[in-house]
Amino acid sequence: MSLSQKKKKGNQAQSKVFPWLFIAPHLVIFSIFFLIPVVFGIYISFTDWDLVSSPNFVGLANYQEIFTNQDSIFYTQLRTGLTNTFKFVIFVVPFCIMVPLLIAVALNTKPKLGKFFQSLFYMPSLFAISAVVIIWTLMFNVTYGPVNKLLGTSIPLTSTMPYAWVTLVVVTIWWTIGGNMIIYQAALNGIPQDYYEAADIDGASSLQKFFKITLPSIKGQILYTLVVTTIAQFNVYGQPLMLTGGGPSDGTRVLLMYIQQNAFGSGQSIAGIASAMAIVLGICIMIVSAIQFKFLRTKN
């Protein structure tokens, strides 16, 4: 065997193991902290687990409890939590698409201070929700907050319906539009200017251009952000926890708050029931995103 052949053979042997060494660190972490928990999580939703002792298999009992036992507190929790989570998603997602889209379109006209505006709108996305809520709790304070002063009202906004929802929506929009704005900006940049020039020659109005050229050109990105934003907002937790405290009278208490409380709250853990609730929430997220994906595919 010549030297070069030997070397080649060595390389081949090396290249069989080598790629696996590259992907192994991630695959190990992925298996331990994603794959196993997924399987385990589905399993414990069929058990009476309390986080400590070994779980007993109870079949569909947890699901029966939360879906059909009307006397159960968990039945009420699931209904309240799921309703409020869906409400939040429905209230907030349209704004999380429209507001950043309008801002991106406005920024696309290359106004003065464009870079400054972009950074300003993106900035809140860099903050933790606890910092965001501290800022807005101050803004919404009844006695010295600027919002009440401006509106000339002494209604405690975060603890009165329906304003509690309004405050949650306002805070969430302020916090989250940055990411979608950047995606839209990038998409708008990619639209060929010829389209607009041709439309100008035909005498199209700004609105016509927006609906006939701009929107169809970035349809893909809009649907993408719709799916991602919806999934993200289904996991709402920090805003109602810290801003409205789930109130007034559980009116803004979302499902994740109940799940957290049942599994990790004070007192004995009811992790089995909490897991069943988590699976229900997970399935809702998957169904909604599947519908959106289907919509996305047929539209394209």
Add this chain to the structure above:
Amino acid sequence: MKKRQTSKIVASVFLLVMAVVWIVPLLYGIFTSFKSQSELLREGARLLPIDWVLANYQELLMDNTSTPLVRWFFNSLFIATMNTLLVLFVVSLSAFAYSRLQFKGRDKIFTFLLATMMFPGVVNLIPLYKIVDMLGWVNTPWAMIVPGAAGAMNIFLVKQFMDNIPKDYDEAAQIDGASELIIFRKIILPLIKPILTVITLFTFTGSWNDFLWPSIIFNDIEKMPITSGLQLLQGMYQSKPTLLMAGALIAIIPTFIIYLFAQKYFLESMSLSGGVKG
């Protein structure tokens, strides 16, 4: 031409109005942290402080017994930095293999990883706690550092970026006798710097700002990251908003600094991924 001028004016006015809405809470927060407690109660919605005071910052930073804010800050810094380094290490290696190397089952594994991205994370929450507990990681930074590197999203982004680098580079290097490791380190790594910068921004920010997960795994006040600490402060010091504001502002400095550094690559990479996803 005239029409374009009008729409530009409309756009500018709109942006100006929105900018006011976005900047006022920030400024109000910043200025409140320099007000005294009594002044806030007395003067209410006034934007600028009459007397600028540093008392809130002094109390938070000096008095470490009741509010270990400095401790929390460094806990977060350690967690976010280590998590980011681990993600960068794991992701760049994996993406290189999925993009550049040939091995059996490569595309199947990658497709499987992509498919798991659809899976809602909420299902993992409770079992993940048990696993972290079994590893003895409750109340330790590792509970945040390591599981944070399990996702596939970043691998997908980096692989996409790598796929756009011509294969000729690798082949030329191979002819010169470079090994795969050398190609990875000397050729690919320098070229993927933009996307790695963006991942640094997202990972660091995500890790620093994580909220639900640390609230589950930390109950030892000294070990907490700063976001959990702030939640605790909010419960303790509801009557001291100026102090809370100072804490909140200290907590947003690091992610803001990372953003300033990453900003250059940020738009460039987003336009790439935006184009891909569209």
